[in-house]
Amino acid sequence: xxxxxxxxxxxxxxxxxxxxxxxxxxxxxxxxxxxxxxxxxxxxxxxxxxxxxxxxxxxxxxxxxxxxxxxxxxxxxxxxxxxxxxxxxxxxxxxxxxxxxxxxxxxxxxxxxxxxxxxxxxxxxxxxxxxxxxxxxxxxxxxxxxxxxxxxxxxxxxxxxxxxxxxxx
Amino acid sequence: xxxxxxxxxxxxxxxxxxxxxxxxxxxxxxxxxxxxxxxxxxxxxxxxxxxxxxxxxxxxxxxxxxxxxxxxxxxxxxxxxxxxxxxxxxxxxxxxxxxxxxxxxxxxxxxxxxxxxxxxxxxxxxxxxxxxxxxxxxxxxxxxxxxxxxxxxxxxxxxxxxxxxxxxxxxxxxxxxxxxxxxxxxxxxxxxxxxxxxxxxxxxxxxxxxxxxxxxxxxxxxxxxxxxxxxxxxxxxxxxxxxxxxxxxxxxxxxxxxxxxxxxxxxxxxxxxxxxxxxxxxxxxxxxxxxxxxxxxxxxxxxxxxxxxxxxxxxxxxxxxxxxxxxxxxxxxxxxxxxxxxxxxxxxxxxxxxxxxxxxxxxxxxxxxxxxxxxxxxxxxxxxxxxxxxxxxxxxxxxxxxxxxxxxxxxxxxxxxxxxxxxxxxxxxxxx
Numbered sequence: 001x002x003x004x005x006x007x008x009x010x011x012x013x014x015x016x017x018x019x020x021x022x023x024x025x026x027x028x029x030x031x032x033x034x035x036x037x038x039x040x041x042x043x044x045x046x047x048x049x050x051x052x053x054x055x056x057x058x059x060x061x062x063x064x065x066x067x068x069x070x071x072x073x074x075x076x077x078x079x080x081x082x083x084x085x086x087x088x089x090x091x092x093x094x095x096x097x098x099x100x101x102x103x104x105x106x107x108x109x110x111x112x113x114x115x116x117x118x119x120x121x122x123x124x125x126x127x128x129x130x131x132x133x134x135x136x137x138x139x140x141x142x143x144x145x146x147x148x149x150x151x152x153x154x155x156x157x158x159x160x161x162x163x164x165x166x167x168x169x
Numbered sequence: 170x171x172x173x174x175x176x177x178x179x180x181x182x183x184x185x186x187x188x189x190x191x192x193x194x195x196x197x198x199x200x201x202x203x204x205x206x207x208x209x210x211x212x213x214x215x216x217x218x219x220x221x222x223x224x225x226x227x228x229x230x231x232x233x234x235x236x237x238x239x240x241x242x243x244x245x246x247x248x249x250x251x252x253x254x255x256x257x258x259x260x261x262x263x264x265x266x267x268x269x270x271x272x273x274x275x276x277x278x279x280x281x282x283x284x285x286x287x288x289x290x291x292x293x294x295x296x297x298x299x300x301x302x303x304x305x306x307x308x309x310x311x312x313x314x315x316x317x318x319x320x321x322x323x324x325x326x327x328x329x330x331x332x333x334x335x336x337x338x339x340x341x342x343x344x345x346x347x348x349x350x351x352x353x354x355x356x357x358x359x360x361x362x363x364x365x366x367x368x369x370x371x372x373x374x375x376x377x378x379x380x381x382x383x384x385x386x387x388x389x390x391x392x393x394x395x396x397x398x399x400x401x402x403x404x405x406x407x408x409x410x411x412x413x414x415x416x417x418x419x420x421x422x423x424x425x426x427x428x429x430x431x432x433x434x435x436x437x438x439x440x441x442x443x444x445x446x447x448x449x450x451x452x453x454x455x456x457x458x459x460x461x462x463x464x465x466x467x468x469x470x471x472x473x474x475x476x477x478x479x480x481x482x483x484x485x486x487x488x489x490x491x492x493x494x495x496x497x498x499x500x501x502x503x504x505x506x507x508x509x510x511x512x513x514x515x516x517x518x519x520x521x522x523x524x525x526x527x528x529x530x531x532x533x534x535x536x537x538x539x540x541x542x543x544x545x546x547x548x549x550x551x552x553x554x555x556x557x558x559x560x561x562x563x564x565x566x567x568x569x570x571x572x573x574x575x576x577x578x579x580x581x582x583x584x585x586x587x588x589x590x591x592x593x594x595x596x597x598x599x600x601x
Contacts (some may be wrong), residue, residue, distance in 0.1 A: 105505075
């Protein structure tokens with residue numbers, strides 16, 4: 001859900017920037033008034049697509065520091081993922097396991113593998129066939145936030161479900 | 170490297186060992202660097218291509234970098250060396266406070282080879298400590314310079330040098346959120362850098378004992394696996410065919426085995442593969458993270474890290490997997506153990522009080538000393554003489570990684586010259 005609203009906000013800001021760019025006269029003081037209809041004009045999301053999974057289902061779960069247990073708030077995300085995978089049975093996914101920078105490189109590769117596997121096992125327990133789910137660990141090699149503080153590290157400690165094949169486009 | 174044709178004539182021109190006036194005790198930290206004068210070598214052939222100056226320059230830089238020597242400014246020299254077969258006027262060097270003097274000459278031979286002679290003089294003892302002669306193709310002048318540095322280092326400290334070595338590492342470039350990492354190699358002093366891979370994530374390279382082969386981890390086919398890179402042929406080969414991630418490779422001292430981690434169902438354990446038969450033997454069976462193996466120099470033991478006790482700590486086992494026991498009991502988390510080529514110490518990464526630092530301890534876990542002082546220092550690698558370590562230093566806030574070196578005494582911490590950002594250094598043995 002967080003991702004959903006973030007996506008909307010991005011679309012709105014993008015439109016506002018375009019408006020500002022088209023402005024030819026000096027008074028540019030009112031571009032931050034995106035009208036509601038514009039948001040609904042964003043390209044519609046194809047059901048069963050990678051974007052559908054990312055935006056409408058939620059592709060990411062997070063972990064505590066140096067832990068790989070699925071946290072309670074993320075169970076709902078994984079339940080939605082399992083339901084979505086049941087709806088689109090030709091889809092195969094890969095779970096990426098990631099760690100924050102506060103671990104040594106090889107340990108974090110192993111930790112990322114633990115996290116990816118924890119997501120996989122949860123999906124399997126929710127009825128997804130194990131053969132449809134691959135895992136890959138990136139350790140601390142693929143951060144999405146680079147500040148050296150807990151808020152950033154928390155974002156980087158994640159498991160991300162990505163489409164491997166079989167999605168609509 | 171195998172094509173390296175080098176005739177080395179180890180001619181002790183003056184056989185009598187010098188009185189022990191000129192020596193450096195490498196076991197003391199923060200020693201006063203030994204003042205040494207290294208004038209440009211004599212150009213003994215009209216066709217000299219600058220080797221006479223360049224070799225001396227590289228030797229000065231090598232010895233300065235070691236922290237044990239203080240090469241004096243050539244502009245201060247009173248005497249100009251024109252003939253290395255005549256003893257220098259020692260008083261001209263004593264007034265400069267030089268304790269050692271290196272003289273040499275480079276001469277292009279009729280057959281196209283470069284002949285390099287050098288002599289090391291004890292300025293106060295007024296005698297020659299060492300004299301060597303090298304023949305090589307002119308293109309190899311840098312290696313001659315490093316070999317001369319190694320010879321000087323060994324003659325004065327009593328320890329083998331480490332200048333004629335190479336570093337394999339990961340070159341980093343691009344923005345922090347889409348970092349590009351490439352396998353790269355360079356001389357120990359940062360010269361001759363070259364890139365071996367391009368376009369896919371690579372990590373944690375390590376040399377085999379002949380420095381001909383590199384084991385590393387690659388995501389080239391979208392799956393993280395251990396690969397071998399043959400430096401002579403440029404050929405890359407996936408090591409084994411495993412269903413899951415393989416990582417953290419390291420060669421045995423005889424080069425016949427690679428120890429590495431294999432992940433299955435989220436659990437990482439250590440295996441060893443015989444490179445001759447490709448037979449794989451599992452060494453750890455714990456439902457914990459078991460990784461970062463490193464052989465003892467006699468090949469009989471392996472140190473590794475495991476979180477089987479609740480946190481990442483350092484363990485030792487026999488090379489067949491028997492007798493696994495924990496050796497690190499200091500504060501914080503301790504990982505990435507690397508056994509010194511001398512066997513006397515294990516270097517490791519210590520995480521405590523919010524910082525990552527490089528430490529050393531005896532193989533029984535006693536006498537722990539923390540050496541470096543960065544915010545995130547990790548992944549030590551030993552110089553072949555066991556006196557110096559390199560490691561990765563990551564700068565806070567996604568501002569990249571650098572390679573640093575530090576003496577095992579804790580002194581002489583300095584950044585290693587790399588082309589751009591760099592991480593995961595591995596130090597080769599002395600080149601054969």
